[in-house]
Amino acid sequence: MTRLFPPYxxxxxxxxxxxxxxxxxxxxxxxxxSGLLAKALLSYPSRIWTVALLDFGSGAMWPHVWTSFExxxxxxxxxxxIGIPLGLLIGWFPRLDHLLxxxxxxxxxxxxxxxxxxxxxxxxxxxxxxxxxxxxxxxFAILVTTYTGVRSVARRHxxxxxxxxxSRWLAFRTVAIPSTVPFMISGTxxxxxxxxxxxxxxxxxxxxxxxxFYISLYGTFLDTPRVMLGIxxxxxxxxxxxxxxxxxxRRFDAWRPSIH
Amino acid sequence: MTEFALSARGVQMEYRERxxxxxxxxxxxxxxxxxxxSFVSLLGPSGCGKxxxxxxxxxxxxxxxGEIKIRRTGQARENAMVFQDAALFPWYSVLENxxxxxxxxxxxxxxxxxRAEPYIELVGLRGFGHKYPYQLSGGMQQRANLxxxxxxxxxxxxxxxxxxxxxAQTRELMQAELLRIWNAARKTVVxxxxxxxEAVYLSDRVVVMAxxxxxxxxxxxxxxxxxxxxxxxxxPEFAAYEQRIWSLIQQPRAAPDxxxx
Numbered sequence: 127m128t129r130l131f132p133p134y135x136x137x138x139x140x141x142x143x144x145x146x147x148x149x150x151x152x153x154x155x156x157x158x159x160s161g162l163l164a165k166a167l168l169s170y171p172s173r174i175w176t177v178a179l180l181d182f183g184s185g186a187m188w189p190h191v192w193t194s195f196e197x198x199x200x201x202x203x204x205x206x207x208i209g210i211p212l213g214l215l216i217g218w219f220p221r222l223d224h225l226l227x228x229x230x231x232x233x234x235x236x237x238x239x240x241x242x243x244x245x246x247x248x249x250x251x252x253x254x255x256x257x258x259x260x261x262x263x264x265x266f267a268i269l270v271t272t273y274t275g276v277r278s279v280a281r282r283h284x285x286x287x288x289x290x291x292x293s294r295w296l297a298f299r300t301v302a303i304p305s306t307v308p309f310m311i312s313g314t315x316x317x318x319x320x321x322x323x324x325x326x327x328x329x330x331x332x333x334x335x336x337x338x339f340y341i342s343l344y345g346t347f348l349d350t351p352r353v354m355l356g357i358x359x360x361x362x363x364x365x366x367x368x369x370x371x372x373x374x375x376r377r378f379d380a381w382r383p384s385i386h
Numbered sequence: 387m388t389e390f391a392l393s394a395r396g397v398q399m400e401y402r403e404r405x406x407x408x409x410x411x412x413x414x415x416x417x418x419x420x421x422x423x424s425f426v427s428l429l430g431p432s433g434c435g436k437x438x439x440x441x442x443x444x445x446x447x448x449x450x451x452g453e454i455k456i457r458r459t460g461q462a463r464e465n466a467m468v469f470q471d472a473a474l475f476p477w478y479s480v481l482e483n484x485x486x487x488x489x490x491x492x493x494x495x496x497x498x499x500x501r502a503e504p505y506i507e508l509v510g511l512r513g514f515g516h517k518y519p520y521q522l523s524g525g526m527q528q529r530a531n532l533x534x535x536x537x538x539x540x541x542x543x544x545x546x547x548x549x550x551x552x553x554a555q556t557r558e559l560m561q562a563e564l565l566r567i568w569n570a571a572r573k574t575v576v577x578x579x580x581x582x583x584e585a586v587y588l589s590d591r592v593v594v595m596a597x598x599x600x601x602x603x604x605x606x607x608x609x610x611x612x613x614x615x616x617x618x619x620x621x622p623e624f625a626a627y628e629q630r631i632w633s634l635i636q637q638p639r640a641a642p643d644x645x646x647x
Contacts, residue, residue, distance in 0.1 A: 283475060288446060289445075290466065290486065290490035291445075296489070296490060300486070301475070304475070304477040305477065381478070381518045
């Protein structure tokens with residue numbers, strides 16, 4: 127296989143990733159210790175580390191992490207399970223498209239944060255309301271990307287099925303779905319990011335547990351090390367989710383030439 | 387009376403242009419008979435409606451007038467088309483692609499793959515069944531494209547400029563390969579091309595078409611001995627055919643105003 131760029135290994139990816147991470151932490155710590163940056167504003171790595179050991183050690187942190195993860199997982203999985211099939215169907219059947227597209231575009235244009243108070247009124251402060259917010263946050267990205275994928279199926283490929291006398295249903299299964307897979311994956315990637323944003327905003331606005339709640343609680347106490355810890359944990363979770371999607375992507379990638 | 391594999395009478399194709407009332411006559415009144423087992427080329431410049439006619443025979447388009455009779459001899463209900471390019475599914479292996487025509491005809495996947503296997507062999511792709519299209523050269527992709535069409539055992543094999551996007555050397559090789567395969571499979575072939583030497587080399591008959599509106603201007607039997615090797619292209623007889631067809635194509639248009647009816 128020809129390569130567009132010089133090859134690089136997984137080890138190299140890891141190596142440079144770690145270097146970048148360590149460098150930023152080092153510069154940050156040095157800037158604070160040398161007095162260039164006020165300790166109270168952004169806190170600093172060694173202090174955040176101490177706080178992390180403290181809160182994880184006492185067990186106080188785990189319920190927050192678990193709650194946020196649960197809200198994310200439920201909301202995101204539901205948005206995939208509904209968003210992908212619905213995107214496929216709306217893309218494939220023009221009548222369904224006409225029926226739903228204006229409705230969905232309107233809903234999509236509404237900022238999700240604006241819906242949170244209403245959702246809390248309906249579903250309360252618990253898990254349910256967060257799952258709904260997370261679902262709404264991720265759902266449209268997944269739906270729209272999948273829809274776009276179906277709409278951009280190559281005419282020639284559909285012509286082949288028709289030319290050999292295959293049915294529309296066969297074309298849907300053997301042409302529309304496989305050629306939309308790359309779109310589904312990027313929808314999943316974008317949707318995961320949106321879902322995480324949904325978790326944070328719902329928890330900051332209305333919650334009594336979860337990482338977002340943790341951040342907003344210690345924000346009111348001006349406890350910047352704990353605020354920073356919460357933010358960094360979201361970063362780590364986002365990174366892990368990205369890696370999982372990368373693995374998923376590789377599974378479906380056998381038929382595409384890689385650029386690396 | 388000879389049995390014809392394909393009989394077209396008064397086939398006409400008219401498009402209404404988008405956002406206008408103007409009508410475009412893509413094909414005007416085509417009559418064509420193709421004998422069982424023969425190799426017939428439709429030759430003409432772009433816009434002469436040769437590909438449109440092929441799509442009508444295939445059932446991808448519905449003619450606005452005329453009728454087409456096809457003698458069903460193969461196992462398939464449908465004719466099979468060999469497309470110009472980008473005609474393999476990138477998400478399927480070569481074997482799955484070759485089996486796809488059979489899947490369209492309702493054959494179970496596993497059985498379709500079993501029946502596709504010998505055609506991979508026939509077109510010279512042995513050992514490439516598990517590869518994906520992007521791993522194949524342009525010539526090999528067209529071999530797979532051909533195998534898919536042959537595998538359904540169609541009454542007529544329709545070929546729409548199948549070698550147009552190949553480089554010159556590969557194209558010559560594929561022409562020779564096609565004759566070898568045609569000799570083995572004994573199919574009626576309708577082959578569309580804009581290359582004179584390709585049409586003369588491959589065909590029993592070359593049907594010359596002209597554009598605006600698309601119509602047949604000549605029907606030339608090619609009496610070159612078969613089997614033909616590539617060096618037949620160097621003979622004076624071959625050159626004479628090329629010369630004759632070239633002069634037909636150069637002829638001034640009979641009715642340049644007939645484009646808008």
